[in-house]
Amino acid sequence: MPKKSCFTCQSREEEHRFLEPRERDWLKEETGMKNVDEFLVCEALVAGGQKQCRNLRKYYHERPFRDPLRLPDPA
Numbered sequence: 001m002p003k004k005s006c007f008t009c010q011s012r013e014e015e016h017r018f019l020e021p022r023e024r025d026w027l028k029e030e031t032g033m034k035n036v037d038e039f040l041v042c043e044a045l046v047a048g049g050q051k052q053c054r055n056l057r058k059y060y061h062e063r064p065f066r067d068p069l070r071l072p073d074p075a
Contacts, residue, residue, distance in 0.1 A: 006042045006044060006053060006055055006057070006062075007055065007057065007062050007063050007068060008042070008053060008055040008068045008070070009042060009044045009046050009053040009055065015042075015043045015044070016040035016041060016042055016043065016057070017040060017041060017043060018037075018039070018040055018041075019036065019039055019040070019041060019071075023041065023071055024036050024037070024039075026071065026072070027039060027056065027071075030069070031069075038058050038059055039056050039057070039058055039064075040056070040057055040058070040059060041054055041055070041056055041071050042054060042055040042056075042057070051073065052073075053070070054070040054071040054072075054073070055068055055069070055070050056068075056069045056070065056071060
């Protein structure tokens with residue numbers, strides 16, 4: 001798993017992973033982008049370990065959106 005810094009939670013040690021198919025579909029619909037294969041989601045625990053950060057970034061671009069964009073919490 002790639003380790004990259006996260007703009008929102010400020011951690012440089014958290015794990016990121018590539019998006020799963022449902023998550024890619026959500027991001028395509030949310031942004032209107034056709035290809036979202038290079039996006040990663042932050043899996044760092046926040047709020048005292050109660051939930052994941054879930055901020056989205058590209059592999060080599062820490063801030064691909066003007067405002068941070070997070071995946072919704074899993075259902």
